[in-house]
Amino acid sequence: MRLLEETPDAALISDSLPLRANLSVLENVAIVLQYRRNMNYDAAADRAWALLGRLGQTDSAFKRDPDLGSEQRFAAKLARALILPQPIILIERPGLLLPDTHYPAFLDAALTAVEDLFEQCWIVDYTWNEPLYAPR
Amino acid sequence: MNSASPPDLLTRSGSGLLNWLHGWRAVFRFAGVAIVESLTPRTYNSATRSVVLKQIYFTAWQILPRFTLFAALLSYVLIQIVVDTARNFGLADYALEATIRLLVLEILPLMTALFVALRSGxxxxxxxxxxxxxxxxxxxxxxxxxxxxxxxxPRVIGGAISVLALTAVTSSIALLIAYVVVYGPQYWNLPDFARVVAHIFDLPTLTILWAKVLAFGLAVTVIPITEALAAPKKLFFAPIAVLRGMVRLFFVLMLIEVLSLALKYI
Structure with a gap:
């Protein structure tokens, strides 16, 4: 939470910020547009669907958090953070978010798919994991 | 054996009282915010409207047939008892007024609030x-x-609308049943019936009734939400928070009922 307070323009993707459990992935992403842009659900869901499509995760669109795999959950959180373009995205400890995944490659592919939606990506991790991440 | 010394006991009692007062302050504060926000147009965007609709669907619409049937059955039994008793005592003229006062003004609003509290609260x-x-x-x-x-x-708004709507539906059905039980299945006593209803539902009575139902509607969501938000973020506190919310809610519903009776009859 301190990360967010120190960088208010950033969207944080973190294990400590879960999806709303009683909403599907599509609804979790769409509510940001419904609430912040007063879009109706259909229009917001279309945009959310398109973003999930770019991340290759439309299969999980109608699933809820407990039914998601770690990659699907990460993609959902990334989509929720980027449904409105952000200057900075902060990804906190990718290894915690993506257990049992070769996450440097997965992370790189996911960020490349949506790189027009943010200006900078900061990864917060232990210093000994620094060689895992390519500079962006 | 250790026993608490008087200053310890006093400190603990004072701390308990302060917690209790803080709990009530939080309830009234959230109720105030909910009332102001519900009257503010900017509260209603696409996202909040969908939550209000979902809340009404799950709280009122989903249970409407079964709850209406139950309320109709209960109303019929109570009306029959009151009408028969009144006739036995030679007070048949007052039977209709007594049943309407008993059911529409007291029992049905309270029963609806308790049902919504148990189910949705x-x-x-x-x-x-x-x-x-x-x-x-x-x-x-x-x-x-x-x-x-x-x-x-949106949950508070949906909950309040649901209690108001369910009370209105069950009360209308109770009025219909009361007419049929007292006058039989015909329509030529409608003017007499209308006179009795108009006599009961004067402006002060209507005002107290609507204020009471609105207070019930606010209480069934405001109190559980406030208690839930005040609970420490530990999983084992979840049942305690729900329990506290439901107990507080029960006493508030009873208090509102007693207050409305006092305003009307004392």
Whole structure:
């Protein structure tokens, strides 16, 4: 939470910020547009669907958090953070978010798919994991 | 054996009293915010409207047939008892007024509020306490969505509308049943019936009735939500928070009922 307070323009993707459990992935992403842009659900869901499509995760669109795999959950959180373009995205400890995944490659592919939606990506991790991440 | 010394006992009692007062302050504060927000047009965007509709669907619409049937059955039995008793005592002229006062003004609003409290109040409290423990509230806040406006106020609005609507439906059915039981299945006593109803529902009575039902509607969601938000973020506190919310809610509903009776009859 301190990360967010120190960088208010950033969207944080973190294990400590879960999806709303009683909403599907599509609804979790769409509510940001419904609430912040007063879009109706259909229009917001279309945009959310398109973003999930770019991340290759439309299969999980109608699933809820407990039914998601770690990659699907990460993609959902990334989509929720980027449904409105952000200057900075902060990804906190990718290894915690993506257990049992070769996450440097997965992370790189996911960020490349949506790189027009943010200006900078900061990864917060232990210093000994620094060689895992390519500079962006 | 250790026993608490008088200063310890005093400190603990004082701390308990302060917690109790803080709990009530939180309830009244949230109720005030909910009333102001519900009257503010900017509260109603696409996201909040959908939560209000879902709340009404799950609280009122989904249970409407079964609850209406139950209320009709209960109304019929109570009306029959009151009408028969009144006739036995030679007070048949007052039977209709007595049944309407008993059912429409007192029993049906209270029964509806208790039913909604048990069904939706407990569910809302549980959902909010789990949301709080799992950090979901902070997560939606971090996504730029105000949890108060998106999650809590719409539930209060939906809950209040549901209690008002269910009370209106069951009361209308009770009036219909009362007419049929007292006058039989014909329509030529409608003017007499209308006179009795108009005599009962004068402006002060109507005002107290609507204020009471509105207070019931606010209480069934405001109290469980406030207790849920006040609970520490530990999973084992979830049942305690729900229990506290339901106990407080029960006493508030009873207090509102007693207050409305006192205003009317004392």
């Amino acid at each position: 407990a569910a809302t409290g549980t959902e909010v306490v789990l949301m709080n423990i799992h950090n979901e509230i902070q997560a939606i806040e971090a996504a730029g969505v105000d949890p108060n406006r998106f999650e809590f106020i």
